[in-house]
Amino acid sequence: xxxxxxxxxxxxxxxxxxxxxxxxxxxxxQARAEGWSVRTRTTSTLQAGALDVYAMTxxxxxxxxFIACGDTSVADVGLYVYDxxxxxxxxxxxxxxxxxxxxxxxxxxxxxVVVQAVSMVGGAATGAxxxxxxxx
Amino acid sequence: MRxxxxxxxxxxxxxxxxxxxxxxxxxxQSGPAAAEAPQPAAQPPEPPALDKDALEAQAKDxxxxxxxxxxxxxxxEAGVAQGxxxxxxxxxxxxxxxxxxxxxxxxxVVLAYALLTVKEADTATLLKRLDDxxxxxxxxxxxxxxxxxxxxxxxxxxxxxxxxxxxxxxxxEIHGAIIPEIEYEAGARVVPxxxxxxxxxxxxxxxxxxxxxxxxxxxxxLLRQPEVADYFLQYVRTEGSDKAPPEVIxxxxxxxxxxxxxxxxxxxxxxxxxxxKARTDNVLALL
Numbered sequence: 001x002x003x004x005x006x007x008x009x010x011x012x013x014x015x016x017x018x019x020x021x022x023x024x025x026x027x028x029x030q031a032r033a034e035g036w037s038v039r040t041r042t043t044s045t046l047q048a049g050a051l052d053v054y055a056m057t058x059x060x061x062x063x064x065x066f067i068a069c070g071d072t073s074v075a076d077v078g079l080y081v082y083d084x085x086x087x088x089x090x091x092x093x094x095x096x097x098x099x100x101x102x103x104x105x106x107x108x109x110x111x112x113v114v115v116q117a118v119s120m121v122g123g124a125a126t127g128a129x130x131x132x133x134x135x136x
Numbered sequence: 137m138r139x140x141x142x143x144x145x146x147x148x149x150x151x152x153x154x155x156x157x158x159x160x161x162x163x164x165q166s167g168p169a170a171a172e173a174p175q176p177a178a179q180p181p182e183p184p185a186l187d188k189d190a191l192e193a194q195a196k197d198x199x200x201x202x203x204x205x206x207x208x209x210x211x212x213e214a215g216v217a218q219g220x221x222x223x224x225x226x227x228x229x230x231x232x233x234x235x236x237x238x239x240x241x242x243x244x245v246v247l248a249y250a251l252l253t254v255k256e257a258d259t260a261t262l263l264k265r266l267d268d269x270x271x272x273x274x275x276x277x278x279x280x281x282x283x284x285x286x287x288x289x290x291x292x293x294x295x296x297x298x299x300x301x302x303x304x305x306x307x308x309e310i311h312g313a314i315i316p317e318i319e320y321e322a323g324a325r326v327v328p329x330x331x332x333x334x335x336x337x338x339x340x341x342x343x344x345x346x347x348x349x350x351x352x353x354x355x356x357x358l359l360r361q362p363e364v365a366d367y368f369l370q371y372v373r374t375e376g377s378d379k380a381p382p383e384v385i386x387x388x389x390x391x392x393x394x395x396x397x398x399x400x401x402x403x404x405x406x407x408x409x410x411x412x413k414a415r416t417d418n419v420l421a422l423l
Contacts, residue, residue: 059210
């Protein structure tokens with residue numbers, strides 16, 4: 001008998017994750033052309049209104065650009081950077097699914113990038129969001 | 137209605153162009169800078185109300201660790217002119233091992249060496265490092281895509297049709313984007329082990345550069361990464377504790393604990409950097 005855990009393990013990734021990955025790959029490619037290097041990319045599926053928090057060690061004096069891409073079921077992706085004390089130090093102000101924001105930390109330390117599926121298209125329940133951290 | 141002058145139109149266009157992002161210098165909860173910016177077509181919501189504890193409780197570590205290239209850039213930013221390439225030189229890593237965890241860490245180390253020497257190393261040395269990375273990936277069962285990518289890079293490097301800037305971008309892509317995705321083929325535990333190897337190798341040469349430059353300020357700015365040390369420490373104590381030879385685990389745990397402890401000091405000295413160099417040397421020698 002299949003257990004719930006087994007079912008979860010074999011469940012395919014959210015179909016929109018490929019869309020979000022394709023979008024972020026194009027964004028990262030464009031960023032590279034502008035002299036940015038990539039630390040990493042990651043993708044996850046979020047419920048409407050939910051958020052992901054990624055901890056990062058950022059290096060003092062390095063300029064970072066944070067980029068996100070939602071799949072077509074996400075209307076607005078929120079993108080925020082918090083410092084180790086929980087203060088917002090950078091955010092994107094656009095209302096769309098492809099936000100970005102820049103930040104140059106004054107000190108090496110722990111920061112958090114938060115991506116949120118702020119609003120969805122047509123009442124979709126979930127959406128995929130890819131996030132990339134680039135620097136130069 | 138009086139039309140806007142060209143200068144006003146230019147100003148308006150500039151304001152709109154600058155409205156995509158902001159870098160507030162105060163907590164959003166205490167008065168968002170958005171109120172001072174031009175209003176976009178739709179108003180973005182306030183940032184989620186997340187205090188330090190809430191952030192920490194939800195945090196994922198998948199993008200925690202700085203890449204070796206990033207550490208090199210930070211070193212230059214801190215005023216240390218010594219390039220890391222010369223310090224890495226022709227260091228090589230023995231890839232043969234029956235222990236996949238050791239292979240993963242070694243693969244991370246050689247990837248760091250490749251990243252840090254990409255601009256100056258001779259082609260033969262870079263090709264050897266690419267071969268080592270490929271051997272590591274093969275041993276780890278990382279799938280065929282990454283090896284095809286490495287073969288493609290090697291082909292272009294051998295034929296002089298790949299600039300060193302482009303090679304750096306390719307290696308950065310492998311380190312930052314492709315390796316995090318091999319967990320599906322090679323298993324989730326492989327990714328942090330490769331990251332650990334790259335980070336340790338990066339810290340090792342950064343510490344050496346700081347010692348050579350006799351720059352205590354750079355030590356304070358760059359060698360205090362308690363979260364990264366703690367991330368790997370937790371991993372070593374749980375997931376990895378029975379997977380690698382005991383002497384490797386023991387030395388790694390001591391070194392990571394020391395790196396974490398360093399971060400509690402308000403300022404580091406060049407002697408601290410010497411100590412970091414010696415301790416990471418010892419770990420790398422065990423691999």
